[in-house]
Each structure stands twice: as C-alpha cells, then as structure tokens.
Amino acid sequence: MTDTNTENQNISTTPESEEDVVNKKRKKSSRLLVIIALIFIIILLCIIGYGFYFYKNNVVNNTAYQQKIETLANKLESQVAQQNNQFQQSKSLNDNFKTQIEQLNIQLLDAQNKSKLHSSDMQALQRSVAETNIRHPSDWILSEVEYLINLSGRKLWLEHDLKSTIALLSTADKRIVEIGDPSLNPLRRALLEDINMLEALPQRDVDGVILALSSLERRIDKLTVAGLEVPEIKQAKDKEVSGDVADWETNVDKSWNSFIESFIVISHRDKPVEALLSPEQSWYLKENLRNALSKAEFAVYREQQDIYDLALQNALKLVALYYDMEDKSTQQFYTSVKRLSKQNVSIDYPDQFKSAPLLSSILKQRISKSFTIENAE
Numbered sequence: 001m002t003d004t005n006t007e008n009q010n011i012s013t014t015p016e017s018e019e020d021v022v023n024k025k026r027k028k029s030s031r032l033l034v035i036i037a038l039i040f041i042i043i044l045l046c047i048i049g050y051g052f053y054f055y056k057n058n059v060v061n062n063t064a065y066q067q068k069i070e071t072l073a074n075k076l077e078s079q080v081a082q083q084n085n086q087f088q089q090s091k092s093l094n095d096n097f098k099t100q101i102e103q104l105n106i107q108l109l110d111a112q113n114k115s116k117l118h119s120s121d122m123q124a125l126q127r128s129v130a131e132t133n134i135r136h137p138s139d140w141i142l143s144e145v146e147y148l149i150n151l152s153g154r155k156l157w158l159e160h161d162l163k164s165t166i167a168l169l170s171t172a173d174k175r176i177v178e179i180g181d182p183s184l185n186p187l188r189r190a191l192l193e194d195i196n197m198l199e200a201l202p203q204r205d206v207d208g209v210i211l212a213l214s215s216l217e218r219r220i221d222k223l224t225v226a227g228l229e230v231p232e233i234k235q236a237k238d239k240e241v242s243g244d245v246a247d248w249e250t251n252v253d254k255s256w257n258s259f260i261e262s263f264i265v266i267s268h269r270d271k272p273v274e275a276l277l278s279p280e281q282s283w284y285l286k287e288n289l290r291n292a293l294s295k296a297e298f299a300v301y302r303e304q305q306d307i308y309d310l311a312l313q314n315a316l317k318l319v320a321l322y323y324d325m326e327d328k329s330t331q332q333f334y335t336s337v338k339r340l341s342k343q344n345v346s347i348d349y350p351d352q353f354k355s356a357p358l359l360s361s362i363l364k365q366r367i368s369k370s371f372t373i374e375n376a377e
C-alpha cells in the first residue's frame with residue numbers, strides 16, 4: 001500500500017512540476033515584457049520630456065535670436081541712414097566747395113584781366129605823359145591830320161559823300177603845309193594822290209536823277225496810249241481793158257480778175273492791225289511803267305547799277321510798244337528815259353587811302369623816339 005501511494009505521489013508530482021516550470025517561464029517572460037515595456041515607456045517619456053525641453057529652449061532661443069536680429073537690423077538701418085546723411089552732407093559740402101572754387105577761379109580771372117587792363121592803362125598813361133612831355137608841337141597837328149583822314153573815310157564809305165571827303169582831305173593837306181616839315185613830304189604826296197583819285201571818280205547827281213524820275217512818273221498819266229491803227233490798203237492795179245488787139249491776153253486776165261473780185265474781195269495791208277486796250281489794261285500799263293521808274297529810284301539810293309539799268313530798259317520797252325510814238329510828249333518822255341538810262345548810279349570807291357597807313361607809321365615812329373629819349377634821360 002505504501003509503495004503504491006508513493007508511486008502515485010511521484011506520478012502526480014511530476015506533471016505539476018512541468019506546469020510550474022511553464023508557468024514560471026510564462027511569469028518570467030511576462031515580467032520581462034512588463035519590465036521592457038516599462039523601460040520603453042520610461043525611455044519614451046524621457047525622449048518626450050527631452051523633446052519638450054529642447055523645443056521650449058529652441059523657442060526661447062529663437063525669440064532671443066529674433067530680438068537680437070531685429071536689434072542688429074535696427075542698428076544697421078540707423079547706421080545706413082547716418083551714413084547716407086553723412087554722404088549727402090559730404091556731397092553738398094563737395095558741391096559747395098566746387099562752386100566756391102569756380103567762383104574763386106572766376107574772381108581770379110577777373111582780377112587777372114583787371115590787372116592786365118590796369119597795366120595797359122598805365123602803359124597808355126605813361127605813353128601819353130611821355131608824349132605830352134617830349135612831343136613836338138607839330139605832332140598835335142599830325143593828330144589833327146589823322147582825325148581829318150579818319151573822318152573823310154567815314155564820309156566816303158558810310159555816307160558816300162564824295163565832295164565832303166575831298167574837302168576834308170584838302171583841309172588835312174593844308175594843315176601839313178602849315179607844319180613846314182620836309183620829312184612829311186611823302187605823306188603830303190600820298191594825300192594829294194588820294195585827292196586826285198577821288199576827283200577822278202564819276203560824279204553822282206543823286207538828287208537830280210531822283211527829281212527827273214519823279215517828274216517822269218507825274219507825266220505818265222498824260223501820255224497817249226496807241227489806238228487802233230488800220231494800215232492803208234494797197235491800191236489795186238489798173239483794171240481797165242485796153243483797146244489794142246495785141247493786149248488781148250492782159251485784157252482777158254483783167255476781165256477774169258474783175259469777175260472773180262465781184263464775188264470775193266481780198267484787201268492787202270503792209271502792217272498787222274493792233275487791237276485796242278481796254279481801260280483796265282491801260283491802267284495796268286500805266287502802273288507797270290510807274291513801277292519801273294520807282295524801281296529805278298530805289299536803285300539810285302542803293303547804288304545798284306544792274307537794277308537801275310533793267311528798270312529803265314523795261315520802261316523804254318513799255319513806251320515803245322504801247323504808247324503813241326508819233327506824239328511829241330511821248331517822244332520827249334522816251335528821250336528823257338533813254339538819257340537817264342546812261343547815268344552811272346554806282347561808284348567803285350577805293351578800299352583805303354594811301355595816306356592813312358603812312359601817317360600811322362609816322363606817328364608810331366615819333367612815339368617810339370619819344371620813349372627812347374625818355375628812357376635815355
């Protein structure tokens with residue numbers, strides 16, 4: 001009985017021990033899993049906490065960095081603004097310096113010019129003083145001669161007054177004679193040559209030509225316009241038949257011609273028949289003639305020989321073509337215009353007097369001599 005019980009006990013204990021082993025293993029594995037899960041949860045919590053801590057620190061750092069960046073940006077903007085202001089101020093100062101330098105240069109140039117003018121004025125003053133101290137009394141007469149020659153040149157080239165020019169040059173010659181200096185004979189010779197040259201120029205009677213043209217203009221309305229002129233018909237030949245039998249051929253011709261002329265009449269004229277001018281055409285004719293004479297008057301004042309000749313030639317053509325040349329008033333008008341067309345209204349004046357450069361050289365020589373004498377003293 002005892003053996004059986006022990007065997008049963010052994011049999012019963014053996015399977016329980018395997019289950020226990022399995023259970024133990026399961027418990028161990030479950031514990032291990034729980035431990036691993038706890039470790040994983042702890043690690044996860046640590047990671048989450050570290051991440052939260054890191055995120056919080058990053059946010060704080062980012063805000064701090066942003067604030068620093070903003071402050072740096074504000075500083076940079078203020079510095080840039082200050083630099084811009086300084087640049088503008090330096091630019092304005094530079095511009096002001098440039099304008100001041102330009103003004104100083106202008107003032108310097110003005111001062112240099114004024115100094116040059118002052119120096120030239122001083123030289124002129126010294127020259128005039130030297131001239132007043134050393135000049136011979138005859139030099140003042142030479143200055144008067146120079147003035148007369150210059151005035152005569154203005155009269156000739158500006159006013160075309162030939163008579164006044166000759167009178168002024170003659171007065172200058174008389175003043176040279178009053179000096180009685182033989183060294184001035186070349187000057188007097190040149191002056192007399194100028195006078196002779198001017199006297200040889202053709203004389204212009206401007207007033208006479210203008211008055212003659214004006215009187216012709218007033219006579220235009222009194223001229224007779226050419227009317228209808230019918231030339232004489234040629235007289236017919238002898239048409240009578242002769243009684244001589246030997247002239248039978250001529251008699252037949254005469255009879256035939258007289259027979260034909262009874263149907264057709266042919267008149268032969270030596271000149272063409274001129275048509276009559278209407279009153280309007282006659283008025284235009286007079287105005288054209290008056291306009292031609294007016295052009296001639298303007299050409300006289302301006303000394304335009306070509307225009308003067310062309311205007312009078314047109315006037316002669318109008319008179320010859322459209323006016324009655326058998327009328328005495330027309331003939332006189334035509335003759336007057338033709339006489340005026342031969343007038344010279346322009347004169348070729350000399351470009352310079354021979355005495356002017358010679359006188360200027362004489363004056364320069366005398367002034368240089370006076371300076372040498374003053375320096376020697």
